[in-house]
């Protein structure tokens with residue numbers, strides 16, 4: 298069996314470690330996943346979270362610092378633009394792009410003008426997310442051409458997700474984040490789990506690593522909402538509950554009792 302010290306476990310947050318809920322502020326990590334990660338932390342070569350969330354938010358919702366085991370966790374936030382290293386406490390947080398400030402200024406009037414004031418706005422500093430869960434399902438798809446035009450006007454691009462569209466600067470994605478994550482340890486085994494379109498670049502990076510001889514397992518946290526990762530996945534699990542069971546079984550198999 299491969300030495301667990303040669304393994305890297307990379308995980309998306311929303312829809313994979315945390316169940317999808319209406320309010321993004323209360324999407325806490327699944328307790329069983331957290332318990333499994335605390336057991337795996339001391340034995341695996343590396344555990345990284347690669348998320349669209351800001352690092353500060355995912356640190357709070359992930360409860361990683363409320364107990365032992367994850368002292369070496371690294372979180373790549375905002376699709377890799379931000380990075381937090383638990384071991385050093387260092388945070389890389391770029392300044393807010395001008396386009397995001399411009400967007401924040403014109404967005405309330407734009408939403409009003411497009412009959413879309415029900416859309417919930419999440420300002421993430423480096424990006425602005427437009428959410429319709431629970432308020433206006435389908436509205437983002439209807440307005441997609443107009444949202445793309447707005448993004449272009451302020452020099453941003455659209456990152457679509459599960460009942461969300463984020464307007465953010467180009468220059469980072471989860472594939473690049475995964476590449477950066479493996480650099481320090483050059484693991485022989487890489488496991489990546491995700492659920493949404495934003496995870497596709499990481500899956501593609503996983504396939505490239507596999508072609509280079511790395512033992513890669515791609516895990517899809519499946520939902521009725523998004524199936525884009527299914528054809529590329531080695532393992533398809535039924536959402537965050539099943540991911541929690543998978544992580545517990547991984548811990549049972551790798552961590553000495």
Ligand SMILES: O=P(O)(O)OC[C@H]1O[C@H](O[C@H]2O[C@H](CO)[C@@H](O)[C@H](O)[C@H]2O)[C@H](O)[C@@H](O)[C@@H]1O
Nearest residue numbers: 310311317318319321324348349350430459461
């Ligand atoms: O890369 P991720 O960790 O998956 O983050 C992607 C976005 O997830 C969040 O939105 C999603 O989860 C919400 C809470 O469950 C849900 O209400 C929403 O419909 C989902 O799209 C988050 O709010 C975004 O900022 C993240 O970028």
